[in-house]
Amino acid sequence: MRTLIKNVEIVTMDSDNHYYPSGVILFSGDTIEYVGIEQNLPANLNENTEKVKEIDGRGMLALPGFVNAHTHSAMTIFRGYADNLPLWEWLTTRIWPLEEKLQPGYTYWLSMLAAAEMISAGVTAFSDMYMFMTDTAKAVEDSGMRAVLARGLMGPDDQSEQRHKEVEELAEWRYRAEGRIHMMISPHAVYTCSPEYLKTCRKLAEKYQTGIHIHMSETAKEVADCVREYGKTPVRHLYDLGIFELPVAAAHCVHLTDDDMDLMAENHVKAIHCPSSNMKLASGFAPVDKMIERGITVALGSDGAASSNNLSIFKEMSLASLIAKGYTGNATALSAETAVKMATIMGAKALMLQDEIGSLEPGKKADIQLIDMSGPHYYPKEDPLVHLVYSGYSGDVDTVIINGKIVMEHRKLTTIDLEQVYREVDNVARKIK
Amino acid sequence: MRTLIKNVEIVTMDSDNHYYPSGVILFSGDTIEYVGIEQNLPANLNENTEKVKEIDGRGMLALPGFVNAHTHSAMTIFRGYADNLPLWEWLTTRIWPLEEKLQPGYTYWLSMLAAAEMISAGVTAFSDMYMFMTDTAKAVEDSGMRAVLARGLMGPDDQSEQRHKEVEELAEWRYRAEGRIHMMISPHAVYTCSPEYLKTCRKLAEKYQTGIHIHMSETAKEVADCVREYGKTPVRHLYDLGIFELPVAAAHCVHLTDDDMDLMAENHVKAIHCPSSNMKLASGFAPVDKMIERGITVALGSDGAASSNNLSIFKEMSLASLIAKGYTGNATALSAETAVKMATIMGAKALMLQDEIGSLEPGKKADIQLIDMSGPHYYPKEDPLVHLVYSGYSGDVDTVIINGKIVMEHRKLTTIDLEQVYREVDNVARKIK
Structure with missing residues (x-):
């Protein structure tokens, strides 16, 4: 099955920043065949006996699907449940006690709710760290999304063995759902994992030949505690334990020293910036401009809906640029284009999926969003990325395609029965709240 | 003509914070008659011979229309035109040269574009400071919006006389359009108006028995220059000139001393917080928490589309809360409820219209927005204000009523022909850019 999106404005986010004021995107099955002006379409298009489905992209901007590089999808159940609390109190008095009541099976529906929300906001791939990950894998399969899943690990404690069993079960889902399911290994953070246990996690990642997804230097308290206990920052601590010898995607990265950032750059550690979570929980402002200057890949994450309340990368993209300017006092910091890169190709890199997704170019997977640019907040026409970042919002996403399949068409979800998900x-809420 | 909105969740924002999980709003002509549960509806409803139009509010949240307390509506023409520049360079090299080319008549369409954008985002009233204000008055009349208009004044210089003539012309529009048009006097700022001229503006405001709308302490440079020239901050300078003896709405208020804030509180000066403009132009973070603590009314403004790129108060409301938490390091700073107050009743106070708008209660004007809360980003159901502020976006506004008239119904504008506005x-763009 081949599909042709016609008459569409295209921002490819490829390495040459190709841009087409009006062009076409042709994909076959799950893979993009051609992106460019209609006149240069492969000549064999109509010779092929296969029927070509056409999508009219008039008034739309085609962009790679957004990548939500750090979330806890099943935490949608806690949205708005415990607001106005600092991180530690929030975790210990509100979230953790409820999490104890979660059961296998519950999280499938909570992740389906997250998938519905993410697709509605143009997110086509996400990186998840939580529990009952085979539930989430099933939700990924059914919703049509792409994901990198990880069982959150802490320890050692009396549940470590059970958690490792869950890692094994998750591994059975790897590459399933037409190749949309991937996995990483997720030690939770330096304050919940001993040095020995972090080494165990490293071995696990080596066993599965994958990378590490971890919370790093999120709060001033985390850094101060680590310095007190180990005589070094979380970044230096993880480096010394050999964690950075593997691919690492580190969420938050708010409180970093220059030495931390140098270590991250040298070791190709990817940062995942979560501005709304960092502001809402008063964790602080991450030095994104300094990381970008050092050549560090900085992706965007919504964090879980319990902390940031929503899973929209559109919002994080806007916040990332605005905060960087406000925080540095430099109005030229973190341009709209950089923010869109963080939301797309840099996100793909953090997920180790840069060869598959993150830009619109032949050979990559057809993970595409069409954004309706006809509203008055996008007028007059100027640089579409500037309009998107400073004026856009999630509700403008009109159509979403993942792995060549339309999962939302004109704001209607095609893979998810929202009413059933709500029920x-x-x-689940009745059982645990 | 009476209208009854039924089966609707209602957040009144009245002084008792009345909230109805499911209620009705009855309005007659331009005025609200009843807000509450259906059972207590006035008994005479059906005795009246007038036909009652019904609106089904199922799945919707009724909220007072948002107030955009500081904008330059005609600057929509500059949206995305000059990004990534600091304030002074942006004004002098990009905006002012183009503004010189604006002509009477042009700004009508630029303000109509702004009105379309604001209505689409749930804004029902705005406070404008710009030139060719009778154009904007006509746009307010035609779009159905409510506005407080002010001709921006600088001087004295060789154009002062012409500007004062424009103030007189604007005064002829006052109270027209079923009473939706109001006016204030707007000296631009302490760095563009001499002390003598500020006194002239004060006299003008006294003549028209209205208040002052001014930019105040927006950048560190403005404050430093004022201290160098007059030996005091802009706030103290304005106080000493007697400006605070009139009602004052001061936009930005980013760089304030404790003394400044005390002066503002004592003199009931209203602040208008413009977070996205202040971040995008790297002006800084306003001390909103400290102002609120002192009892200062803090409204929200989008600023012009040239600086902040859009006119959505939904976005400013979310930013105000998030930034306050991030900036103060206190996760309990500026709650969702306070942010919604800033967007509604505090905005009404800044516009001197608190007796007319800003809350849903009998006797006030029917300026109402219905927000579609059926999306996955609002699930599960919890405090609607928390959901709005941290998860919501402008596109969720479904229906907007101003002065009892439906100006947007299910996302379709009823008073504005968007295609004509775009043309x-x-x-205008062809003529000036």
Whole structure:
């Protein structure tokens, strides 16, 4: 099955920043065949006996699907449940006690709710760290999304063995759902994992030939505690434990020293910036401009809906640029274009999927969003990325394609029965709240 | 003509914070008659011979229309035109040269574009400071919006006389359009108006028995220059000139001393917080938490589309809360409820219209927005204000009523022909860009 999106404005986010005021995108099955002006379409298009489905992209901007590089998808159940609290109190008095009541099966519906929200906001791939990950894998399969899943690990403690069993079960889902399911290994953070246990996690990642997804230097308290206990920052601590010998995607990275950032750059550690979570929980402002200057890949993450309340990368993209300017006092810091890169190709790199997704170019997977640019907030026409970052919002995403399949068409989800999801989420809420 | 909105969740924002999980709003002509549960509806409803129009509010949240307390509506023409520049360079090298080319008549269409954008985002009233204000008055009349208009004044210089003539012309529009048009006097700022001229503006405001709308302490440079020239901050300078003896709405208020804030509180000066403009132009973070603590009314403004790129108060409301938490390091700073107050009743106070708008209660004007809360980003159901501020976006506004008239119904504008506005804005762009 081949599909042709016609008459569409295209921002490819490829390495040459190709841009087409009006062009076409042709994909076959799950893979992009051609992106460019219609006149240069491969000549064999109509010779092929296969029927070509056409999508009219008039008034739309085609952009790679957004990548939500750090979330805890099942935490949608906690959205708005415990606001106005600092991180530690929030975790210990509100979230953790409820999490103890979660059961296998529940999280499928909570992740389906997250998938519905993410697709509605143009997110086509996400990186998840949580529990009951085979539930989430099933939700990824059914919703049509692409994901890198990781069982959150802490320890050692009396549940470590059970958690490792869950890692094994998750590994059975790897590459399933037409190749949309991937995995990483996720030690939670330096304050919940001993040095020995972090080495165990490293071995696990080596066993599965994958990378590490970890919370790093999120709060001033985390850094101060680490310095007190180990005589060094979390970044230096992880480096010394050999964690950075593997690919690492580190969420938050708010409180970093220059030495930390140098270590991250030298070791190709990817940062995942979560501005709304960092502001809402008063964790602080991450030095994104300094990381970008050093050549560090900085992706964007919404964090879980319990902390940031929503899973929209559109919002994080806007915040990332605005905060960087406000925080540095430099109005030229973190341009709109950089913010869109963080939301797309840099996100793909953090997920180790840069060869598959993150830009619109032949050979990559057809993970595409069409954004309706006809609203008055996008007028007059100027640089579409500037309009997107400073004026846009999630509701402008009109159509979403993942792995060549339309998962939302004109704002209607095609893979998810939202009413059913709401009913099942209410069931879970009744059981645990 | 009476209208009844039924089965709707209602956040009144009245002084008792009345909230109805499911209620009704009855309005007659331009005025609200009843807000509350359906059972207590006035008994005479059906005795009246007038037909009652019904609106089904199922799945919707009714909220007072948002107030955009500081904007330059005609600057929509500059949206995305000059990004990534600091304030002074941006004004002098990009905006002012183009503004010189604006002509009477042009700004009508630029303000119509702004009105379309604001209505689409749930804004029902705005406070404008710019030139060719009778154009904007006509746009307010035609779009159905409510506005407080002010001709921006600088001086004295050789154009002061012409500007004062424009103030007189604007005064002829006052109270027209079913009473939706109001006016204030707007000296631009302490760095563009001499002390003598500020006193002239004060006299003008006294003549028209209205208040002052001014930019105040927006940048560190403005404050430093004022201290160098007059030996005091802009706030103290304005106080000493007697400006605070009138009602004052001061936009930005980013760089304030404790003494400044005390002066503002004592003199009931209203602040208008413009977070996205202040971040995008790297002006800084306003001490909103400290102002609120002192009892200062803090409204929200989008600023012009040239600086902040859009006119959505939804976005400013979310930013105000998030930034306050991030900036103060206190996760309990500026709650969602306070942010919504800033967007509604505090905005009404800044516009001197608190007796007319800003809350849903009998006797006030029917300026109402219905927000579609059926999306996955609002699930599960919790405090609607928390969901709005941290998860919501402008596109969720479904229906907007101003002065009892439906100006947007299910996302369709009823008073504005958007295609015509786009054509006319393109004409202006061709002439000046």
